């Protein structure tokens with residue numbers, strides 16, 4: 001299992017610009033908050049969701065993801081903006097939530113884990129940046145927004161038009177010019193944008209599409225849930241190295257299935 005970098009156990013305040021860089025000199029800013037105390041979370045004037053995100057970040061860190069770049073980026077993106085208003089009260093709990101069309105927004109812990117694995121790509125360790133990243137499964141656009149703070153260019157594919165449009169409208173106010181949303185079948189990858197330094201799938205394939213590996217740059221990393229022999233899903237990390245493919249099977253995960261075609 002790849003080593004995760006060690007970072008200070010305290011979070012700096014929100015950074016002003018992207019991409020997010022670790023900054024060990026800024027003052028501490030972490031608190032424990034009781035999520036059960038939230039009566040209602042809406043768009044009411046003056047509502048500040050930052051403290052709920054801090055609590056979420058604390059939970060993520062306790063679950064073992066300590067990558068400060070990931071934690072900082074997740075602190076900046078308001079998850080409650082990506083779910084229906086009736087579900088906003090749950091937006092900062094570690095749970096997946098329905099986003100329409102039978103799909104779900106992934107658990108924050110899982111998003112953090114996938115992103116921290118992606119940032120361990122050999123090419124990232126060499127160059128300190130992901131140039132081009134492909135996300136398969138835009139869904140509501142939450143993970144895509146976080147990715148756009150961590151990578152130079154992000155291409156995110158969604159096969160369901162309703163969700164592609166929903167993600168567009170969720171993301172419009174955030175003005176993320178390096179995030180490109182496309183209505184496409186991600187099982188085919190995205191040849192035009194390749195090679196990618198990172199590929200991340202938010203949908204679990206029965207068999208990993210070979211084309212994803214073909215579209216990886218040398219030193220690039222693919223992180224994807226794939227069905228295992230027991231019929232469950234495992235998280236797979238594949239590195240394309242100058243001498244071939246290196247594959248590591250991680251923990252069991254639960255993602256919606258990767259399907260083909262456009263709906």
Ligand code: SAH
Pocket residue numbers: 099103104105106136137138139140141142143144157158159160163184185186187202203256257258259260261
């Ligand atoms: N990252 C998303 C998670 C969405 S769930 C978020 O933050 O909300 C996974 C998504 O993958 C679903 O929206 C589903 O429609 C999509 N998906 C499944 N198969 C796909 C395919 N072949 N191409 C593109 N998207 C796909």
